[in-house]
Amino acid sequence: MEQGDYWFLHIAVLCLQLLIGLGQAYLIRYWHKEDISSVTKLVESVKLEFSKELAQANSDLDILKDRKGKSYSQAQQALIDFYYNYNTWLQHLLGTIPEYFTIKNYTEIEKYIVENGAKFKEAHVSFSTVSLLVTDDETVKSANECLLKAMEFDGMVINTLGPLEMNLQERDKLNKQIPNTKEDLNNIDSYLKEGDNERRILMNDFHRKKRACYLEAHNAAQIFENRARFFLNK
Numbered sequence: 001m002e003q004g005d006y007w008f009l010h011i012a013v014l015c016l017q018l019l020i021g022l023g024q025a026y027l028i029r030y031w032h033k034e035d036i037s038s039v040t041k042l043v044e045s046v047k048l049e050f051s052k053e054l055a056q057a058n059s060d061l062d063i064l065k066d067r068k069g070k071s072y073s074q075a076q077q078a079l080i081d082f083y084y085n086y087n088t089w090l091q092h093l094l095g096t097i098p099e100y101f102t103i104k105n106y107t108e109i110e111k112y113i114v115e116n117g118a119k120f121k122e123a124h125v126s127f128s129t130v131s132l133l134v135t136d137d138e139t140v141k142s143a144n145e146c147l148l149k150a151m152e153f154d155g156m157v158i159n160t161l162g163p164l165e166m167n168l169q170e171r172d173k174l175n176k177q178i179p180n181t182k183e184d185l186n187n188i189d190s191y192l193k194e195g196d197n198e199r200r201i202l203m204n205d206f207h208r209k210k211r212a213c214y215l216e217a218h219n220a221a222q223i224f225e226n227r228a229r230f231f232l233n234k
Helices: 003-031 036-067 074-094 108-133 137-176 182-232
Strands: none
Touching: 074 108, 074 137, 074 182, 108 137, 137 182
16 A cells, blocks of 8 residues: 555544544534534534544554555554554543533433543553553653643543533532522522533633643644654664
8 A cells, every 4th residue: 555545544534633623613602502402413423423434544544554564563563552542532532522411411421431431541551561562762751641641631621520510410409499489599590600600610611721631632642653653664
């Protein structure tokens, strides 16, 4: 397979990553205008479409590598596996849309966190193999830097989703309360407004930090990729 085909698919993967980010920005604007049921359907369709395309692009990339006729050592394969698992985890973090969760589906937050934890574990297990088999210290160091940057991103996501789940759970309880007096009604209304304000602060803080976290993790991945490519071509 020609080298040009390899780079074409590599660029395609990067383009898909960019489109995911652009799609999220559109969804956030859309959320303020349309009802949440429409947003839910749109979010799911976009996530499914991009996840399939990204998986296919990565698969094609691996197939191209195999067709180049190179037989990889265990250490080299460990680098490929780590890069795949790391990017899978990173894309899951990038795909986080807090606005998707409402009082109707906030129980799904726990499931989302568990899924993210599984990807976190896969990336770390892959790194353990890299650190065991790869003898190039700079390559191992760059892989470790990837994990550190992604863990910062991961922490920011979890620190948003945890409080968001509690906020929505409390709002759900308040919505189910039946006020007995006007004072009760005023208190509930006050709590609801306070909760809405807390949620807005969470969202604003999340989106303010998200781009910076992703770019740092992505830049670390680029450095690792350059080191890994050098090691793979030995």
